[in-house]
Amino acid sequence: MRARRVTAALATCLVAALALSACTTKNDEPAAGGSGGAPKARTVAFVPKLQGIPYFEAMNTGGKKAAAELGLNWLYQGPTQADAAAQTQIVRSYIQQGVDVLVVAPNDPNSMAPVLAEAAGKGIKVMTSDTDAPSSVREAFVNQATADGIGKGLTDSLLTAMGGAGKYAIVSCGETAENLNSWIAVQKAYTAEKYPGAQIVDIVYAGEDQAKATQMATDLMNAHPDLTGLVGECTSSAPGVAQAVKDAGKIGKVFTVGLGTPQSMKAYLADGSSSASILWDVEQLGYLTAWAGLQLADGKAFQASNNVNAQLPAVKWDSASKMLLLGDPLVISKDNVDKFNY
Secondary structure, eight states: OHHHHHHHHHHHHHHHHHHHHHHHHHHTOOSTTOSTTOOOOOEEEEEOSOSSSHHHHHHHHHHHHHHHHHTOEEEEOOOSSSOHHHHHHHHHHHHHHTOSEEEEOOSSHHHHHHHHHHHHHTTOEEEEESBOOTTSOOSEEEESSOHHHHHHHHHHHHHHHTTTOEEEEEEESOTTOHHHHHHHHHHHHHHHHHOTTEEEEEEEEOTTOHHHHHHHHHHHHHHOTTEEEEEEOSTTHHHHHHHHHHHTTOTTTSEEEEOOOHHHHHHHHHHTSOSEEEEOOHHHHHHHHHHHHHHHHTTOOOOSEEOOSSSOSOEEEETTTTEEEOOOOEEEOTTTGGGOOO
């Protein structure tokens, strides 16, 4: 009888001990996905229009730098061609992975909008960067510069080289790219307003293919023998149009400007086949993108002015358009091109 009471007492103590142990384990669980009570590092995934070109690789460099300094996971993958369907597949793979924040530079904002809504429906924070999808559910757009600033900068740089008058053409990239189309709209209006002696004679689209841009620029010069200007509207067409002028032996007769990355434009700026490149600090755009993603993931509201890092001490936030503005565009010339290593 005594043995039974001792056994029962031991059993009671064992049950109590197990219960206490279970409570302790539950209360000491680390933050979701972390260990030792440390919070889980947020994951920000960026899907560019196109992977492998200097522009978006520079954005990736900036994003990786932010990840190292801010303690977040930065993922980067884009299509190998500027293809909306291929980009959508990559976005869906990140949705399946359950990333915290999804950032897209959409090739086609209209076809991307439903996919972004799908991501938001699964609790993923959604942003755009470099290129917007304004009719989507995105919570923020990281804009490199205003359409007004870029469009006027391109026009002024080209028309200054052309002497304020003459015919010019634009070699753009994707026909549905919201940012490129917004810049072209400014160029059209601003040219008509400020330079009545100038005329845009054609706009063509080379995708993100530099060789195709060169061929299209060559065709434009052949079709319009009195053409004196060309604009390369993106970072692949900017060197493309300059190369066409160089190949045709028309340096000093046909002037070009574009949105080219500094090192891709260096040789053309040096020999005069390009008069200027209008751009911005692309690595800082990538840094700002990663930083903004972390703010969204942590539920932190953007301020009217945001101190992001030493290079970006006062990034403006427009709550009406939900836009973070990197700053004013830069005019890159042969004199300052070596300040940028991409």
